[in-house]
Amino acid sequence: MGSDCPGVAIRWPRGAQMQEAPLSDSNRIADPRLRDRIMDAEAAAARIENGATIGMSGFTGSGYPKAVPLALARRIEAEHAAGRPFQVRIWTGASTGPELDGALAKAGGIEYRLPYNSDPVAREKINAGEMDYVDLHLSQVAPMARQGFLGPLDTAVIEVSGITEDGALIPSSSMGNNKTWLEQARQVILEVNRWQSPALDGMHDIYYGTALPPHRKPIPLVHPDDRIGQRHFRCDPDKIVAVVETDAPDRNAPFSPPDAVAHAIAGHLLDFFAHEVKQGRLPPELLPLQSGVGNVTNAVMLGLIEAPFENLTAYTEVVQDGMLDLMDAGKLRFASATALSLSPEKAQWFNTQADRFRDKLILRPQEISNHPELIRRLGCLAMNGLIEADIYGSVNSTHIMGSRIQNGIGGSGDFARNAYVSIFMSPSVAKGGKISTIVPKVSHTDHIGQDVQVLVTEQGLADLRGLDPKRRAQKIIGTCAHPDFRPALQDYYDRARRTSFGMHAPCLPDEALSWHTRYIQTGSMRP
Structure with missing residues (x-):
């Protein structure tokens, strides 16, 4: 049983099943006090005022509210049609889905957004200067909110999978910043989503021991499978002003x-992992895996199914399809994350198999x-994607051509700087070969070279640990760059060695960003 007292880590014996029974599918709102607050999404959205700051649940397209944001978007459109201003400020865990970011952005309803976005409509608004966007390390958001740096939070709109008889809230498929939003918000609107599996009850571990400085106590987690908190969110029932019932899938x-x-x-x-095990720098079961979102990192998870590693663990942000497949194959013993990030087909499958x-x-x-x-204590192996890297190993993971935001830094910085091994991966070219992802100098820096230890493209893997900048450059050019761009990179580097300050x-x-200028002017980085 999970502890209700912060500061106590509980480890389950391997193979042990949790004994708490999940909430029944037919009784998602068991607290009679909150049944009296059930209303439709339009009535709930009417409780949100123009200019409000809203903390929404959601992380990588999972566990975000679906009905209230759509109703709010319709209300905003009606207000705008009547000539009245109406915009809100949105905080989340990370990215959400089209019913939230997409609908509100299309309605012109988002004035301010943090800390991460992947919605294409919202992205266009941000890049057009029509929406203010603050890109933050994901680990920093909850502490900054509690410290008051972000201002007051008017409303929390949180998806849950159920409400217990005593009013505790059963989280759904993502955790994100929900705990903080529930604590900080003046009022709370809940969406109870029957689509979410009732077997999620018991898969969450909510630690209430975090505090502001000074004299903070260490977080008592030393293994990925430690349980140090509670199964459910707690929330003052007097703050809950609306409960909306939904039955809608996550949209990843x-x-x-x-x-x-x-x-x-x-x-x-x-191959690199196998070599590190052979050299004694990694144990046979590796170290806890962290995997960013995307097809390449998902391919790594699938590749581990056939790799000679057993009893793997993960301490990461999201569980993708490949990680579930790795569990199903018996290779991944345990995974700790903040959200599921599953394809539609895999999410439906998981809902039927969650008990397993x-x-x-x-x-x-x-x-x-x-x-x-x-992350540093556990010694994570951090694997993240990039937009571009330069010949010295600095990485840009957020901006196209220096100024156009793609998504955001997400959690890659949290893991890269603190990982046991910090790995960044990408194809060596993009846009059909018109863009080289290895460039003389990145157009925007998210991860300085000191935080990047390994670079991987389909061309090869460059282990940069312990190399000075000049040796890093030769390693990256010779190993990671695409052959079509390698001679130009070598020419740039050779001339820089002769005439650099x-x-x-x-x-x-005067040449370091010329490749980007060429692309903006001609549509290709090729000379």
């Missing part, structure tokens, strides 16, 4: 089958899943 994009490039990247990385994963999976608040101290990290400032 499907994963494409891994192509030859993804398989090649995964192969290089698995009750002793293999924990979902935690993102300030725990992404906590730098815990300094020789520690040779650079030609």
Whole structure:
């Protein structure tokens, strides 16, 4: 049984099943006090005022509210049609779905957004200067909210999978910042989603021991499968002003089958892991895996099914399809995350199979899943994607051509700086070969070279640990760059070594971003 007292870590014996019975599917709202507050989405959305700051649940397209944001978007459209202003400020855990970011952005209803977005409509608004967007490390959001740096939170709109008889809230398929939003908000609107599996009850671990400085106590988590908190959210029932019943699926994009490039990247990385085990730098079961979102990282998970590693664990942000397949194959013993991030088909499958994963999976608040101290303590192997890397190993993971936001930094910075091994992966070219992902200098820096230890493309893997900048450059050019761009990179580097202002990290400032300028002007980085 999970502890209701912070500061006590409970580890389940391997193979043990949790004994608590999940909430029955026919009784999702068991608290009679809250049954009296059931209303439709329009009535709930009417409780949100123009200019309000709203903390929404949701993390990578999972566990976000579906009905109230749509109703709010309709209300905003009606207000705008009547010539009246109406916009809100949105905080979330990470990305959400089209019913939230997409609908509200299309209605012109979002004034301000943090900390992560992947919706294409919202992205266009941000890049057009029509929406203010703050891109934050995901581990920082909840502490900043509690510290008051972000201002007051008017309303929390949180999806849950059920409400117990005593008013406790059973989380759904993501945790994100929900705990903090429930604590900080002046009023709370709940969506109780019957689509979410009732077997999720018991898969969550909500730690209430975090505090503001000074004299904070260590978080007592030393293994990925430690339970240190509670199964359910607690919330003052007097703050809950509306309960909306829904039956709607999470909307994550499907994963494409891994192509030859993804398989090649995964192969290089698995060979690297095998080499590190042989050298005694990794144990045979590796160290806890962290995997960012995307087809390449999903391909790595699938590749591990056939790899010679057993009893794997994961301490990560999201559980993707490949990680569930790894569990199903008996190779991944346990995974700790803050959200599921499953394709539509895999999400439907998981809902029918969730009982099988009750002793293999924990979902935690993102300030725990992404906590730098815990990542370093556990020794995670961090695997994240990139937009571009330069010849010295600096990585841009957020902006196209220096100024156009793609999604955001997400949790990659939380893990990269604190991982046992920090790995970034990408195909070596993009846009049909018109863009090289290895460039003389990144157009925007999210991860400095000191935080990037391994770079992988389909061309090869560059282990950069312990190399000075000049050796890093030769390794990256010779190993990771696409052959079509390798001669130009080598030419740039050779000339920089002859004429650079300094020789520690040779650079030609007037040429360093010329590849990006060429792409903006001609549509290709090719000379």
